[in-house]
Structure formats: C-alpha cells, structure tokens
Amino acid sequence: MAAERSQWKSCCARSLGNCPDDKYSESDGGAKPGRNPTEQSDLAISRVLVGCERTDTAHTPRPEATGSVCSDWRPGWFYRKTQKMSIQHESYKLQYFDVPGRAEHIRYIFAYAGVDFDDVRVSKDQWPELKKKTPFGKLPVLVIDGKDVPQSNAIARYLARQFGLTGKTEWDALQCDVLVDTLGDLQESVTKVMKEPDPIKREELRARVTKEELPFYLSKFEKIVKDNGGYSVGSDVTWSDLVLAVLLDQFEGMYGRAALNIYPSLKGLKERIHDVPNVKAYLEKRPPRSPLPRQ
Ligand SMILES: N[C@@H](CCC(=O)N[C@@H](CS)C(=O)NCC(=O)O)C(=O)O
Structure with missing residues (x-):
C-alpha cells in the first residue's frame, strides 16, 4: 500500500493544480489543522486521483483510470506542484558538508521537484559529534520523517522514484x-x-x-x-x-x-x-563553498 501510495503521489504531483482539467483545489482535501497525517494523505491522494491524470508519464496508470488526460501538460507543473504533496507525506532533512560533493545532486532533485527540505550544512566543528550518530560514520544522511538514511545514490534514487524522475519504464x-x-x-x-x-x-x-x-x-x-x-x-x-x-x-x-x-x-x-525556476532559486541562495573536514 505504501509503495502504491508513493507511486500515485509522484504521478499525481505532476498533474495537481495548474492543469486546465483539474477541477479540484487545495482546499478540497489534504493538509488541514486537526487532520492526522494519514487522513491528510488519503484525502490529498483521492483528491488528485479524481482530478486530472497524465497517461504519458512514467507511472503505471491506476487500473480504474478513467482515461482523463490533462489537455495541456507542461514540464513546469511538476516542480511547482510536488511541494504541496510532500508537505503532506514526508519531511526531509539533508545533512552534508557545505560543499557540492556527494549531495549536490540530491539538492538539485529537491529543487527541481519543488520539494521543501532542510539543507543542513555540517561544519568542521560539528562533524566529530555528528559522525558518531550517523549510520556508517559518513555523510550525506537524509533524515526522512526522523529516520536516518545514508548513501548518496540510494537517497537520490529513492527521491527520484518519489518525485517521478526515473523515466517512463x-x-x-x-x-x-x-x-x-x-x-x-x-x-x-x-x-x-x-x-x-x-x-x-x-x-x-x-x-x-x-x-x-x-x-x-x-x-x-x-x-x-x-x-x-x-x-x-x-x-x-x-x-x-x-x-x-x-x-x-x-x-x-x-x-x-x-x-x-x-x-x-x-x-x-x-x-x-539551471533555467528551471526552482533550480535557479536554489542556485541563487546556495551558500558559497567551504572546505571538507579532514578525513
Ligand atoms: N558511498 C558513500 C560515501 C560517503 C562519503 O565518503 N562521505 C564523505 C564525504 S564525501 C564523508 O562523510 N567524509 C567524512 C568522514 O569520513 O569522516 C555515499 O555516496 O554517500
């Protein structure tokens, strides 16, 4: 169920809002004070499922799909709209040093997808203490809903799947x-x-x-x-x-x-x-480089 949900999350994120065929707005479901996260997810998902659906995406169409195809899909929707979905699903804190290194592609994936994440840049002084608490003594670590996940490409691949960035097949x-x-x-x-x-x-x-x-x-x-x-x-x-x-x-x-x-x-x-507005915004606010701690 979890996998199915995340698949739909990515798929729906592409078509949520900005779509001329989408008859549902943010206020129809999703995050609302007083709703627990599960209710929020279910509501958000069911809202988008009956909204608009792309059939030319990477995602397997749901079996009961009505064939409703968005008439005017543009790449821009994707990175603008996933943000809203992610707020309802997972929280992300990326811990890495203040360099591109093994985390920059992860930052780009978040930026491109328009998904909020806490971009924690660990300093030389903070590292020895934090190192003891990381799963394998290395960074990056992505903290997903409070759970530590190491390995840069495992993290990037997971996010790419979540955000519909692994192609069509x-x-x-x-x-x-x-x-x-x-x-x-x-x-x-x-x-x-x-x-x-x-x-x-x-x-x-x-x-x-x-x-x-x-x-x-x-x-x-x-x-x-x-x-x-x-x-x-x-x-x-x-x-x-x-x-x-x-x-x-x-x-x-x-x-x-x-x-x-x-x-x-x-x-x-x-x-x-680099011209994608969300990526551009990330690049503009990206802090200047500082050296890696000695290993
Ligand atoms: N295979 C790991 C390698 C992680 C790695 O080597 N991280 C380095 C920085 S690029 C690190 O944490 N160095 C500090 C240390 O080992 O104390 C990945 O891709 O995440």
Missing part, C-alpha cells in the same frame, strides 16, 4: 542508473585530481583527466543527449539529467564557461536545468 530507470554510475566513475577521477596533495602529481593527473577521460565520457554523453532530443534518458527530465547538470556545472567551474561549447547538447541540457 523500468528500462528508463535502468538507463538512469547506468548513466548515474558512469558519471560517478568520471566524478571519481575528477575528485582524485582535486584531492591529490602533491602538486606535480596533481598536474599529471589533471592533464590525463583533461586529455583522456573527460573527452571520452563527455563525447559519449553528448551523443546520448543529442540522440534523445536533449535528455539523457527518454524524452523527459530524469534524475540522470540532474546528476549530469551538477557535473557539467562543476566542469565549467574547472575549465571555464567556454569549455562546454564543443558539447552543445550537454550545454543545452545544463542550461535548461
């Missing part, structure tokens, strides 16, 4: 995982360069990554995104687009804004993601 979801893991391989090489303490070795590493690994991976990603008409998977935004946007942003930070000119599809994807 299981195959799409698999492709997202493949791309995210491949981006992780590239990220690891880039991180190695940044972490190398010996300046001579760092330059050697940097030269190798710049000349070999980055062009190897980026040209492949460029082709994939070009072939998919601007998306890394399928024909809609998925969490792998968001992970890619984070990495491309980092790439531009390292090599300058012109560096992406030879990868026009990747550049376009990154710019589109």
Whole structure:
C-alpha cells in the first residue's frame, strides 16, 4: 500500500493544480489543522486521483483510470506542484558538508521537484559529534520523517522514484542508473585530481583527466543527449539529467564557461536545468563553498 501510495503521489504531483482539467483545489482535501497525517494523505491522494491524470508519464496508470488526460501538460507543473504533496507525506532533512560533493545532486532533485527540505550544512566543528550518530560514520544522511538514511545514490534514487524522475519504464530507470554510475566513475577521477596533495602529481593527473577521460565520457554523453532530443534518458527530465547538470556545472567551474561549447547538447541540457525556476532559486541562495573536514 505504501509503495502504491508513493507511486500515485509522484504521478499525481505532476498533474495537481495548474492543469486546465483539474477541477479540484487545495482546499478540497489534504493538509488541514486537526487532520492526522494519514487522513491528510488519503484525502490529498483521492483528491488528485479524481482530478486530472497524465497517461504519458512514467507511472503505471491506476487500473480504474478513467482515461482523463490533462489537455495541456507542461514540464513546469511538476516542480511547482510536488511541494504541496510532500508537505503532506514526508519531511526531509539533508545533512552534508557545505560543499557540492556527494549531495549536490540530491539538492538539485529537491529543487527541481519543488520539494521543501532542510539543507543542513555540517561544519568542521560539528562533524566529530555528528559522525558518531550517523549510520556508517559518513555523510550525506537524509533524515526522512526522523529516520536516518545514508548513501548518496540510494537517497537520490529513492527521491527520484518519489518525485517521478526515473523515466517512463523500468528500462528508463535502468538507463538512469547506468548513466548515474558512469558519471560517478568520471566524478571519481575528477575528485582524485582535486584531492591529490602533491602538486606535480596533481598536474599529471589533471592533464590525463583533461586529455583522456573527460573527452571520452563527455563525447559519449553528448551523443546520448543529442540522440534523445536533449535528455539523457527518454524524452523527459530524469534524475540522470540532474546528476549530469551538477557535473557539467562543476566542469565549467574547472575549465571555464567556454569549455562546454564543443558539447552543445550537454550545454543545452545544463542550461535548461539551471533555467528551471526552482533550480535557479536554489542556485541563487546556495551558500558559497567551504572546505571538507579532514578525513
Ligand atoms: N558511498 C558513500 C560515501 C560517503 C562519503 O565518503 N562521505 C564523505 C564525504 S564525501 C564523508 O562523510 N567524509 C567524512 C568522514 O569520513 O569522516 C555515499 O555516496 O554517500
């Protein structure tokens, strides 16, 4: 039941409000003082289920679906409307250091989906105490309704499923995982360069990554995104687009804004993601970087 509910939550979030066919407003159900959370969820869900439904989404249509299709779906709905749903379902506190590192894609997923989360940036001084309380002594940890969840990509994948960002089919979801893991391989090489303490070795590493690994991976990603008409998977935004946007942003930070000119599809994807109002708002309020605590 829980899985079914969350699936519907994502699906419905896309079509809630802003939809010309949606005859139901926020006040028809959902969060109200005096209602317990379960009642709120059920009311919220049943409200949207009878509202408007997309049939071209990643989500299996409910068996009793009436076939009511929203006449004017636009990507913008998704990130604007999930916020309301999330308030009625889960509370999120993301604990990580004040750097992009292994949490930036999680922050992008929240931002893109328009879901509120507590973006806790743990300082060097706070870390030793907090470390003892984390499940495996590492961050990020996402606290979901009071429960600690470690592992960045497990967290990101879970949220992507919750917010309908894993594509239309299981195959799409698999492709997202493949791309995210491949981006992780590239990220690891880039991180190695940044972490190398010996300046001579760092330059050697940097030269190798710049000349070999980055062009190897980026040209492949460029082709994939070009072939998919601007998306890394399928024909809609998925969490792998968001992970890619984070990495491309980092790439531009390292090599300058012109560096992406030879990868026009990747550049376009990154710019589109960064132009999404919720992502833009997150980027504008994102605090400046501070160093990672020593490990
Ligand atoms: N596989 C884990 C790795 C987590 C990890 O290595 N976290 C580092 C920061 S990127 C950390 O917590 N370092 C501090 C420490 O180990 O004390 C994930 O992806 O979440």
